[in-house]
Amino acid sequence: MQSTGAIVAEQLVKVYNGKVKAVQGVSFDVPPAQVFGFLGPNGAGKTTTVSMLSAGLRPTSGRAVIDGLDVAKEPERVKRRIGVIFQESTADGDLTGRENLEVAAGCYGLSRAEGRKQAEMLLEHMQLGDAAERYAKTYSGGMRRRLELAVGLVHQPKILFLDEPTLGLDPQGRAGFWGFIDGLRRDRGLTVFVTTHYLDEADTMCERIAIIDHGEIVSTGSPNELKDRLGGDVVTLTTADGGRDLTEALRAVPGVSTVQRQDGRYRVKCSSGETFVPRAVETISKAGVGVTGVTVKRPSLDEVFLEFTGREFREDEGPTATDRAVMLQRVQGALQGRR
Ligand SMILES: Nc1ncnc2c1ncn2[C@@H]1O[C@H](COP(=O)(O)OP(=O)(O)OP(=O)(O)O)[C@@H](O)[C@H]1O
């Protein structure tokens, strides 16, 4: 049966040198125009999976289907429809930024005029306009990263694979990058498969996430679903009538695990604050009591990750927590109105 997904992995397996089991039966299906996040600790098998999906590495077994094409049977057609940006640098330092883009456009068979147009547009979007005529080897790390992102987009791929695309970018660079990608997703229906070590980035940008550990997918879902699976939003409800005890009524709401009461305040642990709050307000109102305050605390994706892999991300090269907070704010600012 043919799947309609833009990216389909069916029981993908990769064993290196007959012994390193890097990927052990990974399956998923990414619909068109979705941003799909692939998270996992170092060595989990993320890059190996991206390589198999993008016709760079032959699977030991299993099948990858991209835009309806079997990757093993039609690797060249697949390559023309996808953009791939790998962890390691691929830009040519002895060419200028603009030349890198125009050469890449030529390799994909774009006309010179079209290549020039794409190069101009991408240089602008990646904030490389001023550095366009400089050799790429004179670029800073972040500029080179942005150039590589531009190169990966030059042939207007339908599907984009990004292996840690924002590593080494400053908050502005990351916000700009994601704003641009999101625009392509909305305007052109670009499908994006992204590995990242930045969980806040995944939380904001990805509609769906798979967590991989030791070559196997340990959990899949939207960021919210994954958090729900931890079984632990904490909702604090403040009521106007401190005398009435509503503990039992709240405990009867589906998804609630514990209710603690202190005067007119209730601390409720539930599977999803989003679904609990309206029901709780209804329950309390029915009892003739007014609700004066509600706060919902969700677990972060970091906690989800820890729960499923038992490990924390190592962020040796990553920015500090402050950097990430600033970045997140900017990304959210840039995306206002998206949801
Ligand atoms: N060419 C190779 N030959 C042998 N083993 C390899 C090769 N490439 C990767 N591996 C091994 O396969 C496993 C998965 O590696 P992979 O690069 O896919 O992990 P990753 O999830 O991308 O990690 P990171 O977060 O560090 O980038 C690791 O144990 C790695 O050592």
Ligand SMILES: [Mg+2]
């Ligand atoms: Mg990797």
